[in-house]
Amino acid sequence: MKPLSLLLVFVALIPLTKNSASAQVDHLATTPKLADHPRILLGKGEEDALKRTVGADKTWGKLHQAILTESDGLVAAAPLERIQVGRRLLSTSREALRRLFFLAYAWRMTHQDKYLKRADQELQAVSAFSDWNPSHFLDVAEMTMAVSLGYDWLHNDLSDQSRSVIKEAILKKGLEPSLNNQYNSWLKASHNWNQVCNAGMAYGALAIYEDQPDLAKRIINRAIDSIVLPMGDYSPSGAYPEGYGYWGYGTSFNVMFLSAMEKAFGTDFGLSAKPGFLETAGFMENMTGPSDNAFNFSDSGLSGELQPAMFWFAQKCNDPSLLWVERSRLMNGDTKQHLKNRLLPAAILWSNGVGVSTVAEPKSTMWVGMGKTPVALMRTSWSDPNAIYVAMKGGSASTNHAHMDIGSFVMEADGVRWAMDFGMQNYESLESKGVDLWNGKQDSQRWQVFRYNNFAHNTLTINDQLQRVEGKAPLTSSSKTPSFMNVTTDLTDIYKGALAKANRGIAIVDKAYAVVRDELETLPNETTARWTLLTPATVTIIDDKTVELTKDGKVLRLLVQEPARVTLKTWPTDPPHDYDAPNPGTTRVGFETKLPANAKTALTVLLVPQRSASKVNKGVKPLQQWPK
Numbered sequence: 001m002k003p004l005s006l007l008l009v010f011v012a013l014i015p016l017t018k019n020s021a022s023a024q025v026d027h028l029a030t031t032p033k034l035a036d037h038p039r040i041l042l043g044k045g046e047e048d049a050l051k052r053t054v055g056a057d058k059t060w061g062k063l064h065q066a067i068l069t070e071s072d073g074l075v076a077a078a079p080l081e082r083i084q085v086g087r088r089l090l091s092t093s094r095e096a097l098r099r100l101f102f103l104a105y106a107w108r109m110t111h112q113d114k115y116l117k118r119a120d121q122e123l124q125a126v127s128a129f130s131d132w133n134p135s136h137f138l139d140v141a142e143m144t145m146a147v148s149l150g151y152d153w154l155h156n157d158l159s160d161q162s163r164s165v166i167k168e169a170i171l172k173k174g175l176e177p178s179l180n181n182q183y184n185s186w187l188k189a190s191h192n193w194n195q196v197c198n199a200g201m202a203y204g205a206l207a208i209y210e211d212q213p214d215l216a217k218r219i220i221n222r223a224i225d226s227i228v229l230p231m232g233d234y235s236p237s238g239a240y241p242e243g244y245g246y247w248g249y250g251t252s253f254n255v256m257f258l259s260a261m262e263k264a265f266g267t268d269f270g271l272s273a274k275p276g277f278l279e280t281a282g283f284m285e286n287m288t289g290p291s292d293n294a295f296n297f298s299d300s301g302l303s304g305e306l307q308p309a310m311f312w313f314a315q316k317c318n319d320p321s322l323l324w325v326e327r328s329r330l331m332n333g334d335t336k337q338h339l340k341n342r343l344l345p346a347a348i349l350w351s352n353g354v355g356v357s358t359v360a361e362p363k364s365t366m367w368v369g370m371g372k373t374p375v376a377l378m379r380t381s382w383s384d385p386n387a388i389y390v391a392m393k394g395g396s397a398s399t400n401h402a403h404m405d406i407g408s409f410v411m412e413a414d415g416v417r418w419a420m421d422f423g424m425q426n427y428e429s430l431e432s433k434g435v436d437l438w439n440g441k442q443d444s445q446r447w448q449v450f451r452y453n454n455f456a457h458n459t460l461t462i463n464d465q466l467q468r469v470e471g472k473a474p475l476t477s478s479s480k481t482p483s484f485m486n487v488t489t490d491l492t493d494i495y496k497g498a499l500a501k502a503n504r505g506i507a508i509v510d511k512a513y514a515v516v517r518d519e520l521e522t523l524p525n526e527t528t529a530r531w532t533l534l535t536p537a538t539v540t541i542i543d544d545k546t547v548e549l550t551k552d553g554k555v556l557r558l559l560v561q562e563p564a565r566v567t568l569k570t571w572p573t574d575p576p577h578d579y580d581a582p583n584p585g586t587t588r589v590g591f592e593t594k595l596p597a598n599a600k601t602a603l604t605v606l607l608v609p610q611r612s613a614s615k616v617n618k619g620v621k622p623l624q625q626w627p628k
Contacts, residue, residue: 027224028217031265037155038108040148040206040260041349047108050348059330059356060348064109066335067345071106074099075118079125086428089133090142096126097146098342104153105345116154120162123150127169134177137186138193141200144174145256148200148207167208174204175212175219187222190229191400192242192250198223199257206264220261224269227257231274238279239369242401244287245300245424248307251280252343255309259350272316276371281313281322286367286377287391288325289412290384295377295391296423297408299401306330306338308347315352320359324382327359366480368487372399374475376487380511388413388609390514392506394473394489397447398440404447404454404467406494407504411514413609414554419458419533422451425581433579442469450580456573456588460491460518461530462498471496476503479627483510486626499527505623512612515620518603522595531603532590533558534573539587541568547589555610558589561620562604566591 038044054064080092080099103119106112126132126147133139151158151166158166177183178201186193202223205216230250233241240247258268272278284307287295294304306329314322326347329338338344361382368376373395381387392409396402401424411419430437436445447453447466454460454467471494478487486507495502501521508514520529537549537556547558547568560566568591573583595601604620 025221025225026217027221027269028265031267034206034209034264038153039209039264040152040203041256041263041346042108042153043263049353050109050351053348053351053353056353057355057357060351062335063330063338063344064348066339067102067348068106068110070339071102071115071118074103075114079122081125082129084133086431088136088428089139090136092126093132093139093142093146094342096122097142097149098340098344100146100150101342101345104150105348107157108153116157119150119154120158123147123154123158123166124162127166127173129169129173131177132173134180134183137178137183137197140174140177140183141197144170144200144204147174148203152207167211170204170208171212171215175201175208175215178219187226188229190233192230192246192253194227194230195250195254195257198227199253199260202257202260206260223257224261224271227254227271228274230254231271231277233372234274234276234280235371236276237369237371238276238281238283239371239373239375240280240283241372241395241399243298243300243373244284244294244296244304246298246401247280247284247287248305248309251284252307252309255312256343256346259312259346276369278313278317279369281310281317281319282367283369283375283377284310285322285325285362286379287375289389289391289410289417290379290381290387291389291412291415291417292325292328293412293417295375295393295410296421297393297405298373298399298403299424302421302423304329306341306344306347308341308343308345308350311347311350311352311354314354315350320354321362323354323356323359324361327356330356364480366478366485368475368478370475372396373402374473374489376475376478376506378485378487378508380508386414388508388511388514390506390508392487392489392504394475394491396472397467397469398472402440403452403457404469405457405459406454406467406471406473407459407489407491408454408457409506409516410458411607413514413556413607414611416537416551416554416556418535418537418549418551418556418607420536420586421458421534422456422583422586425449425451429581430579435579440469442466448577450573450576450583455532456534458533460495460502460504461532462495462502463528464530465498467494468496477626477628481627484508484627486515488623488626499523503623505626507626509617510615512615513606513608516603516605516607517620517623519623520595520601520603522597522599522601524597526597527595528592529595529601529603530590530592531605532571532588533605534586534588536586539570539589541570541589544568549589557606557608557610557613559606559608559616560591560604561606562602563593566593 107115132143186197205219209216379389389412488505491502537551540548571588
């Protein structure tokens, strides 16, 4: 018997404990017998329902054809090679998942041999890699999902030799490394690594279930027990702590896991009923502004993208209006822009036959979510491209992938994002220059990265200091009142030691303009407060109270109502270090003000689109008097 096989026998005999990397409860004990291949996501014969969907709806038909056309292009492409970038093989693993999902979908929907042969070629190539880079286990997880999906969907048409090579790779390069404590710390994590890695391992277990039944059950039971950790972060109301980009990663793979469990065992073991999980679809839908750009706080990109998982949520919640943003992307955008999405075929799998053009817009124009990273997402309309959109966050810089952006916001009007966020910088660009990027302590080099600290965000800086990493800012009130839609947050803990109290409120007034009001109380010393707005617009300072922003032929005015005397100014966004990314076409604008010791001060700023200049009310009430 091979040494690794002996290890598996030994591991299988270890008693299951609560702290073991293996599962404690046999969740599969009462589940039905697993179906024959194909069994992952789409059972045998279920292609017929998908064919009816793509045949009955022009938009689905276009997407289906785009996947086939892209698969035609893949037929001629060379198989992937094991190319590692820095510590990651991840780009290769992700491309493998995209290729194999597309090609396997094309094969099952058309049964054209070219797709089968090309997918088999890809499966053989990646199965021959020396390993799937277990030291960065996301790479293993995505590659295991890719190979398992291809193996399962093509299983009955692969040669015995191909099946033998592929399932051996799933076992040796996917599942077995996940048993090694050197590589499986993600089992105890409460962030996206847990979701992605457990999903990948579960797909591997489902793929070779009949060959390794004990190990497969062990892996699946372990995943069911472990994935509850990140799913707990959606509580209480669905706000995802890591932001837009990582929602698209962690939540999508969480849904890939749940969907596979439901298909294979007829149940998701109660996981989708966890507090806040189904509600997170509302979070994601509202995170996109009228410009189709995301509220890109923390490590996120700006551009929004099609989210296949939203179709699963819409089906689960029986609420097609959750697909309003996806509807726009499918109907109004170039279908080719979706083809880099490695989970794209899942959108059709989870479509539930919904007619894209019949999706109605959501009824509510405000969404508020509590939790580790509480957010408030407000707009004046879902269908007006010129609508005002304001999104604000509280939370803590100690959260996974967070920036020092507590109290920060973005704002859109007339199709322009006037108040912006840089979002993330490419990790490899920092890691390759030796930046201590993943150390989140207060004095870490992470917070010297320009895009990550509060100096570059639409928030307050006190005494030229960084925000407190361990500080936490809850949302304290909110209101959907149409004439004064608003939210407030308590920033006191973020500025502990620099201020006695700090509260921020943001409102949309009469659907015409936005108000940002900060109420500060100082300690027994003079304090300097800086109010900053980051913008891609051209900035013209008109006078001591007024800034004019212009972009794309549109105009927005920044008006300072309080304090009485400030000097408006701009700051550059040039990279201060050689490791910082360039930030062309952007400016920081705002003001600094000296606050007396033991004083109460309000900073009140209006953001007024040109069309609303005549609608500005002169006074803004204290935060305590804002509608709740």
